Amino acid sequence: MERKIIKIRKHTVEDVRKILKSMDKKTGKSYADLPIKVSARMTRALGGAVCRITRYRMKQKVEALEFKFSRFFLDAYLSDQDFSDIVLHEYSHLYANELHQENVNHDKRYKAVCKQLGIEHMGGYACSQQVGIAFVEAINTYKIKKARG
Numbered sequence: 001m002e003r004k005i006i007k008i009r010k011h012t013v014e015d016v017r018k019i020l021k022s023m024d025k026k027t028g029k030s031y032a033d034l035p036i037k038v039s040a041r042m043t044r045a046l047g048g049a050v051c052r053i054t055r056y057r058m059k060q061k062v063e064a065l066e067f068k069f070s071r072f073f074l075d076a077y078l079s080d081q082d083f084s085d086i087v088l089h090e091y092s093h094l095y096a097n098e099l100h101q102e103n104v105n106h107d108k109r110y111k112a113v114c115k116q117l118g119i120e121h122m123g124g125y126a127c128s129q130q131v132g133i134a135f136v137e138a139i140n141t142y143k144i145k146k147a148r149g
C-alpha cells in the first residue's frame with residue numbers, strides 16, 4: 001500500500017495572492033490586484049468575496065471589490081490543496097457574480113462556473129458556516145493554542 005504524505009502548514013496573504021494570480025491567467029481577470037482583508041473577528045466563515053452592486057435606471061451592475069479571509073483560516077494548519085480550494089471557492093464567487101451581473105450565491109450558475117474553471121471539490125463547500133470538519137478542527141486547535149498562549 002502506498003502512503004501519501006500530506007504536508008500541512010499555515011498560509012499567508014502572499015499565498016492567497018499567488019493562487020489568485022494563477023487563476024487570473026485562466027480567466028483574464030485581475031482579481032489578484034484586489035484588496036485582501038484579514039480579520040480576526042471573522043469566526044463563522046473562512047472567507048468571503050465582496051462585490052459592489054449598483055443600480056442605475058433599473059439596470060444592475062456587479063463589480064468585484066475585495067476578498068476577506070478569517071485570521072483563523074490563514075493560521076490554521078492546512079494542506080496547500082485544502083487552502084487553495086477555499087481561496088478558489090471565493091474566487092469563483094466573484095467571477096460568477098460578474099459574469100451573470102447578479103449575486104448567484106451557490107446556485108447552478110455558480111457551480112457551472114466552478115466546472116468551467118476546472119475547480120474540483122467545489123460542490124462540497126458552502127463558504128459561510130458550513131465548512132468541512134477538517135477546517136473546523138483546525139480552527140478549534142488554533143483557538144485552543146492561542147488561549148493557552
Ligand SMILES: [Zn+2]
Pocket residue numbers: 089093105106125126127128
Ligand atoms: Zn461560497
